[in-house]
Amino acid sequence: MKPQFERVTFPKGCSLRVYHRRVPEIPFEWHHHPEYELTLTLNSRGWRFIGDHIGQYQAPDLVLVPSDMPHTWASTATPDAKEPHTAIVIWFSGAWALRLAEICPEYGKIRRLLRSATTGLAFSTETAALMSGRLAGLLGESATNRLHTALDLLLELAEAETTPLSKAGVTVPATSDAEPAQLTRVLNHLHKRFQEIIRIDALCRVGNISPRSLHRLFVKHTGESVSDYLSKLRVGRACMRLAETDLPVSMIAGEVGLSNLANFNRQFRRVRQMTPTAYREYFQKHGELPGGAGEGVQVRPRSLDRPRRRVSRR
Structure with missing residues (x-):
């Protein structure tokens, strides 16, 4: 199946974008975009598709998807039937993150994280819980606080244990x-x-x-x-x-x-x-x-x- 191109726009004056998704179901939407995507899925279970990876997920599920790798989630149930499927999504440019790591040595670990993420990465439930504890900063009204929280999170993810998801070399078909x-x-x-x-x-x-x-x-x-x-x-x-x-x-x-x-x-x-x-x-x-x-x-x-x-x- 050919993935659809998704255009991710960033709010004016913001280096990244945070999306708080709350929906009755997470539909199969096979797509790709140039931005890196960090997705924390809450109150949901089902199947996730990252490149050529197909596997089951259940909340809390934390995944980092690299630039232009086709991906989607498809829900089957909510652990808490009274609440919707929820996902916290952070999009950011790989070029921006690498420039930041080059200019500021304090963020040098982010370069290693992006290099490891070429296959797509799944994090442990403990690491997912770490991101869950940062939601106040990530979802707040202050763009500065969202940026600082996201950068601190990326630094911690660079040190966390990960599981590669897709085989190397999976890319969007050239015809697209x-x-x-x-x-x-x-x-x-x-x-x-x-x-x-x-x-x-x-x-x-x-x-x-x-x-x-x-x-x-x-x-x-x-x-x-x-x-x-x-x-x-x-x-x-x-x-x-x-x-x-x-x-x-x-x-x-x-x-x-x-x-x-x-x-x-x-x-x-x-x-x-x-x-x-x-x-x-x-x-x-x-x-x-x-x-x-x-x-x-x-x-x-x-x-x-x-x-x-x-x-x-x-």
């Missing part, structure tokens, strides 16, 4: 190399310029791709059209501005590239199932964003957020 590169160029352009007028022909030039191929690429890797993806991107930014400022809705609409207020309200309602005003009122009343917490901890990369056909293990 071009598409992620094209998609990444287009997505980077969208994320930087979404406040402006976006034209398909301009995106095609960025990705060096035809309009038909661009549409096919988006549907294949994000599950939606370019216009739908752009709409969600603009609405997502508008949500942040509604929560963090008292600016009029019309001004925020203009900021995100939807100067027509009626069109902005229509797109916002379609994406969030409520009006911008209702969204702001909910935040002011409850002190949190409808549907989850803020950017940087609770938001999953959208490239895999869509309904999927269930795949059973054979």
